[in-house]
Amino acid sequence: MSASIVVSAPGKALLAGGYLVLDPAYSGLVISVSSRFYTVIRDGGPSVGPNEICVRSPQFIDATWKYTVTLKNDEVLVCESLDRFVHCALQLTLKLASEGNPRAFAELLSHGLDIAAIADNDFYTQKVKNVRDPGEPRPSIASLSEMPPFCPLNVTLSDVQKTGMGSSAALITSIVSALLLKFGVISKEGFARRDSGDRVLAHNIAQLVHCLAQGKVGSGFDVSAAVFGSHVYTRFDPRVLAPLMDFARIPLRPVLDPGAAVDHNKPTWNSKVVPFQLPPLVRLVLADVAGGSSTPSLVKKVNEWRSKNTEDARRLWTSIDLSNKNMVDSLRELSSLYKADTEAYEAAVQSLTFLPPSQWVEAETSEAQRTVTQAFYRVYQAGQTTRFLMRKMGENAGVHIEPPTQTALLDESVAQAGVIAGGVPGAGGDDAIWVLVLESGDALETPLHRVEQVWRKFKQRTVSPLLATQSMEIGARVEELAGIRGLERVITTDDYARKSPTNLF
């Protein structure tokens, strides 16, 4: 049996640019997070026949799908199955692989494949209560850190609650990249580089698969973050995918491969990815809010209002874009200030940690520290301005982008000492928030601790922190099976989904 191929891809949070990023005239700030989705590919075992592919999501009940691949006259057909996302990923990636070297492809496939898809706990609302403090119904960051990795969920995929981290984009990116590596379409060395043709090819096919599986062409920021890591994203021309919607008959390579000859009469992959990192001593914290909103219906209503009120919408979009850019620029400036004078930066952070943002500009500090303080204050102002304008967008369109309960939760969170900014990620609604906090202070009196207290006491909704922080990786990456704690156990334990997480310690 050949060695396993393991590829992981990160989840995401769109901190700025929701709705705007659907239009190539505007951009969005997407942070890829430390929580990841893993795909493990092995040659098929005794239960997998030639040209058969078994895909499993062991954390879920009834989540094993068998696919038979038919190779006929250079066509590759993967039989349909219930999981549309997995089916599209197999159909398109195998087709692309067979276009390269049909013989080698057929030979590899004749061994059958076993594919396991496994997600970090953060992607789904965990039913396991606070293991540290059984009397407390909500998990805390400390109690979540003590949970075993890859908890079994004891439900079917259709019954699970997602946390908004982009499970489908991370799933697709990891499956597609692992298959491309397995069939030798891309190399490990090429894939390891951020700007390589191999990584771009993985991105392009993951975007196509995600669009087909979702039945719509979204902005693609989630797939882009899963492939490239945190960045400022400007979308690709949706027309590039138009010819591929009838993918069964058309060769994929000329449209997806960045190395293919360019046809100047056709739209090209023109998305822009400008790498980004949060400044030092700034931590992103996400919360899963037990609410629930439907992104497609929010998007539909916002688009409807925009198309009927073009001038008002243009003005609003321009103001939001300006505020988003102010936030990105100030965060970037902070990274530069850290490099230029680390001591002053650290001292400023230390003093801001004990003050709410509304008192930051009055803080008594040296000149160098004041420059840092002012940049942090601009991030706070931009965050608040964007929230105000996004609420306005929601009022205009008649939808709750930042519903009143979220406003109450965010106002209280952002008023805490050492909290820099907050908002509703992506399309907004009732199901998640993000907050940026300063990483400083005494062990029990950190801004993170204060925010956790606010969330724990919040009465109108159950608010649970997630473990995710900003990922410093370049996005999707190849892993060693033995290097990821708990991963091998998931794929080798029978009936894993029904195991009790406490027995996994």
Ligand SMILES: Nc1ncnc2c1ncn2[C@@H]1O[C@H](COP(=O)(O)OP(=O)(O)OP(=O)(O)O)[C@@H](O)[C@H]1O
């Ligand atoms: N562990 C998994 N195994 C197989 N398929 C999965 C898994 N997790 C998610 N999916 C697929 O992704 C689909 C969810 O995709 P959808 O686009 O609705 O959500 P999403 O926007 O990615 O959600 P979120 O951002 O909340 O994570 C599921 O219906 C399923 O087909």
Ligand SMILES: C[C@@](O)(CCOP(=O)(O)O)CC(=O)O
């Ligand atoms: C509204 C939108 O801009 C963001 C949706 O983000 P999310 O899935 O809510 O994280 C849609 C999109 O970009 O595809």
